[in-house]
Amino acid sequence: METTDFYAIAAGGIVVSLILVRVLSYLSHLTTAVSVFVSKHLTYPYLIRRHRLLGPWTHFDVLCHLVYVAANVFCLCYPNLLASDAGRRAGVLSLVNMIFLFAGVHLSFVADLLGISLQRYRGSHRAVGWMVAGLAAVHAVAAVNSAAFTLSDSRNLFAIIGIASLGVLSLLFLPCFRQFAYEIFLRAHQVAACLCVYAVWRHLPLGATSCRLYLYIGTGTFLLTCSMQVLTFIYRNSVFTRRGHPRALVTYVGADSNDKSGAKPIKVSVALSRPLRVHPGQYISLRMSAVGWWSWTQSHPFMVTSWSQGEQSTLELFVQPRRGLTADLLRHAHAGSGVSFSFPAFISGPHGVTAPVAQYETVVLMASGFGVAAVIPYLKQLIHGYNARSSRTRRVHLVWQLRTPDLAVAVQPWLNGLLKDDVLDNGYILAISIYLESGDMPTDRMPFGKHERAVICRGLADIPKIVQTEIDGGYIERLPDVQEERGEVLVMASLSNELRDRLRDTVRNHLRDRVRMTELEFQPGYNEN
Ligand SMILES: Cc1cc2nc3c(=O)[nH]c(=O)nc-3n(C[C@H](O)[C@H](O)[C@H](O)COP(=O)(O)OP(=O)(O)OC[C@H]3O[C@@H](n4cnc5c(N)ncnc54)[C@H](O)[C@@H]3O)c2cc1C
Known part of the structure; x- marks a missing residue:
């Protein structure tokens, strides 16, 4: 190349860079305008307000749900709408969707893996659950209408068990069950889900290789995330080491313990067996075995109120006594009238997303x-x-x-x-x-x-x-x-x-x-x- 070519390339490069910078700065203005527009019309306003059983859903939530339903309906109807084909496809689609539901036993853990908030992950879990139940219902109706359906076939019996467990799961979605007795809701949910998978496995015909593959993928994902969670738990709580478990120190910090109208706040300080870095806005799941007769089966999420730029060896929690484990904590703290009580504890986490704040004035x-x-x-x-x-x-x-x-x-x-x-x-x-x-x-x-x-x-x-x-x-x-x-x-x-x-x-x-x-x-x- 000659010197003049270098000159032409350099001069052209400078002009193109200047134009690019201009376009990019214009695009950044456009991005802000688009983000304001999307927030104002899609992500902030509610289309369905807060009701006892439903909502609130923003325009964006409704749009996402509609797209999700449309994608499934398309797969159900394409390439033809024959009842027998649609019924079979509904069964397969239900199985594919089910993989997402078995992404892990602890929702907070999976939400962390996906980098989304627990609330958003719960919403998605619920939507997929309804989709699985709906598709399974279509599959069942199509099968019952076909001439081949008889109860003497054990596969059909397991189909009924699967549908029944999905029915129980759908009922358990109702908030009243969760609020009434959370632990019973949780265990019933897990048992019904396992029963459903077992029933599906027994229902599938031997030749249905792709369906069995979906089931194995779901089970494999579940086992993988469970193992990851168990290993993290063992490490975090130093289970098989001589360091000792974490301990929780429970103190009543309310003004007058006899005041019935007061909120009766409790402070819990968890001394960890290994220091831990916790970002603002994150929470831990706390399990305390010696608080009540079945407290060892429960783990409860609490925000970490202490913060340090580095790792912390003690985490502080601020707890509102409710009716279950937290009420037991209050009873112990009261019994000591001002004295702190210490319990062996296990933690998982920290879970949750942290919001970036430093750029705001x-x-x-x-x-x-x-x-x-x-x-x-x-x-x-x-x-x-x-x-x-x-x-x-x-x-x-x-x-x-x-x-x-x-x-x-x-x-x-x-x-x-x-x-x-x-x-x-x-x-x-x-x-x-x-x-x-x-x-x-x-x-x-x-x-x-x-x-x-x-x-x-x-x-x-x-x-x-x-x-x-x-x-x-x-x-x-x-x-x-x-x-x-x-x-x-x-x-x-x-x-x-x-x-x-x-x-x-x-x-x-x-x-x-x-x-x-x-x-x-x-x-x-x-x-x-
Ligand atoms: C991410 C997150 C962070 C939280 N942080 C705090 C906090 O910093 N301080 C605080 O006082 N409370 C916090 N909570 C609420 C706290 O977890 C519940 O109040 C506590 O689990 C109630 O325990 P309990 O056995 O006394 O509940 P119950 O009296 O049996 O039930 C009271 C309510 O708590 C809900 N609940 C019960 N167990 C759980 C559970 N394992 N997971 C989720 N919800 C449950 C029930 O659905 C019900 O609505 C937080 C909840 C979440 C989801």
Whole structure:
């Protein structure tokens, strides 16, 4: 090549690069516009609101479900719609879908493998479950209508057992079973699922090689994830080593243990046998064998409220006593009247996804009741990031809705610790607003503690007003005479259903103001506080 060719290539390259940079910057603007459009019309608004048995479903959820149904209906009908063919295909499709349901015994573990939240994975698991049941029903109707169906054939008997177990599984999907007795629901669900697989295996004809292959793939996947989970569990809890198991120290941290209306919070400190790195927003599943007579069969998820940039050797949990194992914990803690109790414990995890927060200028964390457990580690991380100058965040606002003041008193040491850490350059980024629905207050608004940075207000939090104030950015100090672009606002929620829906509507109206919302892994059943 001659020098002139090099010159032509270099000059052409520069021009093309400039055009590319221009196109890319245009595309990045377009991406933001598309993301706002998609959020406003698809992922934020509900098409089906919250009902007792169903919902809430956003437009996006409904679209995904429709696409999923359409794909299955297409496979069912293509290339012809003969009843016998469609019936056979429905059976095969049901089996293929079933593989997803047997991806693992512990939903949190599989959700982690897929990198999605537990809530999203549960939703998918439920949708696939309904699809399997629907397709199996089509298969059964087609088979019964065919002349060949007789009960003297053992394969048909197993078909009936399979369909019956699917029926039981569908019934168990109803929330009332889960809420009434979670452990019974879980074990019944697992037994019915195993029975269903066994029945399908016995139902399949010997020549159905591809169907048997699907069954083996499902079983193989299940065994693989189970083994991975068991090995992780053994390692995490040092089961066959001399290090000793983790131990859980249970302490009652409520104000007055005889107060019937109080929330009776418990703090659990889990001393680990191996240090563990836990990201904000992650949770562990805790198993405590000596708490009740069948507590060894149960494992319960709890958010890790402690946070450190490195590994932790003790994890802190903040627990609301309910009716089962958590009520037993409360009984033990009460029995000691102020004394902590220690139990052998096993953990799995940490599970769950963590939301990136460092790029937001303002982060508003909204919690109700025990939902504060999910936001405390984010507060710690944000303040650490500000002190270490490793994040862009310049304002953090905790908004906490409470029924009674006793929870605030229990959490006060944690909050004071946060306020103490937040003192870089004699400034501060953390503000705390606690909204109290009931309780004696001399004024509508008063300081909580000895400083102005935490206030306690009477009534319900005015969500639209709070979000608007943060968008205005009045609390962020800016250099005078310097035109500075306002940064993005992130609103994180661990709220009761009603407040969360209200927040979602508010954020949806402000998407163009660069406000985003993220729902954390734990959303408290606020009405049951
Ligand atoms: C990801 C996640 C994080 C959580 N973090 C916290 C936390 O930090 N602090 C806190 O107080 N609570 C938290 N919870 C809720 C907590 O797990 C339940 O309150 C606890 O398991 C109830 O135990 P119990 O035996 O006393 O329940 P029960 O009185 O038998 O049931 C009360 C309610 O808890 C549900 N529940 C029971 N067992 C389980 C289980 N193993 N898994 C899921 N739900 C169950 C039931 O469906 C029912 O609605 C979290 C839940 C999830 C899903």
